[in-house]
Amino acid sequence: MDVLSQTIANQRLYNQRITGMKHVSPVEVVRELGAVQAQDYHQAVWGIGLRAQSAKLSDVEQALNDRKIVLTWPMRGTIFFVPAEDTKWMLKLTESRFLTNDKKKQAELELDGSTLHRCRTLISDALSGCTPVSRPRLMELLEDAGISTKNGRGYYILGYLGRTGMICFGPHEGKQQSFVLLDEWVPNLRELTLEESLAELALRYFTGHGPATVQDFAWWVGLTLTDAKRGFEAVKSDLRLDFVNGTEYWSSVAGSAASADTDSVVLLPGFDEYYLGYKDRSAIIESEHDAQIAPFRNGIFQPIMVAGGEVVGIWKREIKRSGIEITLSPFSPLGHREEAFREAAKHYSDFMGLPITRIES
Structure with missing residues (x-):
């Protein structure tokens, strides 16, 4: 992962509250x-x-x-x-x-x-x-x-x-x-005009997902690029621009900068916003591995292993009466990060309220 991709990845982890x-x-x-x-x-x-x-x-x-x-x-x-x-x-x-x-x-x-x-x-x-x-x-x-x-x-x-x-x-x-x-x-539903809806969703997207492009926003919602730009332009004054390799990336001006830490390790679910929240995922995964996230081409995305902002493998869990069995399938040997991924698995088991009975990698 190059330095510029690392910067984008770290900031996305931070803005999505995966780290920090x-x-x-x-x-x-x-x-x-x-x-x-x-x-x-x-x-x-x-x-x-x-x-x-x-x-x-x-x-x-x-x-x-x-x-x-x-x-x-x-x-x-x-x-x-x-x-x-x-x-x-x-x-x-x-x-x-x-x-x-x-x-x-x-x-x-x-x-x-x-x-x-x-x-x-x-x-x-x-x-x-x-x-x-x-x-x-x-x-x-x-x-x-x-x-x-x-x-x-x-x-x-x-x-x-x-x-x-x-x-x-x-x-x-x-x-x-x-x-x-x-x-x-839900009896008390908010009513917004089209322009208000586009603006509010754009601000939330770039706040929670930035740095991201307007094309990312359009893809995530399922809007035409024209409508996405309308929402973006309405909140542009609340966003910060960063140029990375000639591409415009936008984030909330109210957000703070992520640390330069590159050692964060996390097990994310399938379909997670960190992966599917963007049209262009090249900042977080090497193109040679991208097909392994959805290997069957049926719209099913595998849970992902993330280290330092980069997708480095996939994982699965099987829940049984006695607890959770977890299988880690990294794209390459984990080395010193293996223990950190075991700790990440413990975080998941704590959330589920079930013990880990087996971790295999």
């Missing part, structure tokens, strides 16, 4: 980052926990149950944790971007307007009164009404109703995620 001062609560983590990617729920809660002071899994889940953070589909048609009160305007900001894709997908799945209206009515009735209902039960409800959920239809219907602001994820029912009506679950 941690946030007080899981809610603060989500708010300052703007949103936290959560395609894999069990990975994403760790992504929040490692950025908060002494947080446990129960703390993150309590914030969900207390309706302070919400799990929904605001960006790029995928799942994120967002601050509860910001859910509606974030969904509205990107909803129009999916209209063309939705029409195409609905045609493929033979879901016409009448069928989707019936789905909306059936699910609304089932969830009314702030009643959480599990995914399998909602699928059963649709099937009983003669609406097939096979071949991805059921998952699409729930995602569509989520992206359009009707439903969001509710509390877990055992191992099953449930759904609730968004307006009932």
Whole structure:
């Protein structure tokens, strides 16, 4: 890793609160980052926990149950944790971007307007009164009404109703995620204009993710570059510019500089903001290793090992009754850093509240 990449990586670690001062609560983590990617729920809660002071899994889940953070589909048609009160305007900001894709997908799945209206009515009735209902039960409800959920239809219907602001994820029912009506679950939703939404999300992104480019911001949200620039220009006076190899990187002027420490070691979850929060990841990973983070090309990103800001391997954990088994798969021998990664694994086990029964590397 060259000196310039090291500088970007260290500052991102610091601004994302992976190193340095941690946030007080899981809610603060989500708010300052703007949103936290959560395609894999069990990975994403760790992504929040490692950025908060002494947080446990129960703390993150309590914030969900207390309706302070919400799990929904605001960006790029995928799942994120967002601050509860910001859910509606974030969904509205990107909803129009999916209209063309939705029409195409609905045609493929033979879901016409009448069928989707019936789905909306059936699910609304089932969830009314702030009643959480599990995914399998909602699928059963649709099937009983003669609406097939096979071949991805059921998952699409729930995602569509989520992206359009009707439903969001509710509390877990055992191992099953449930759904609730968004307006009932979070009654005091903020309303922002388009310009206000673009500006607020831009400021949060560059504060929590900087140094980053405008192209990074556009990719992360799923905006056109034109709209991303509108948000960026509205808050540009609150941002600091750094030129690195001729590229403009932006951060909050209110932020402080990271230390020159290059020895930080951390185990990050799959889909983490440190990796997926940017279109260009060349500052944190060698191009020859990039394919190993998503080896199956199916949209599944592996948990990553990070040392000194650089992605140096992948890892996995298996949770059993007796505890957690962890396998480290570095791209090259860890050498003196092996003990530090074992300590990082202990940090994860403390968050989960389970002992480590085996670490293999």
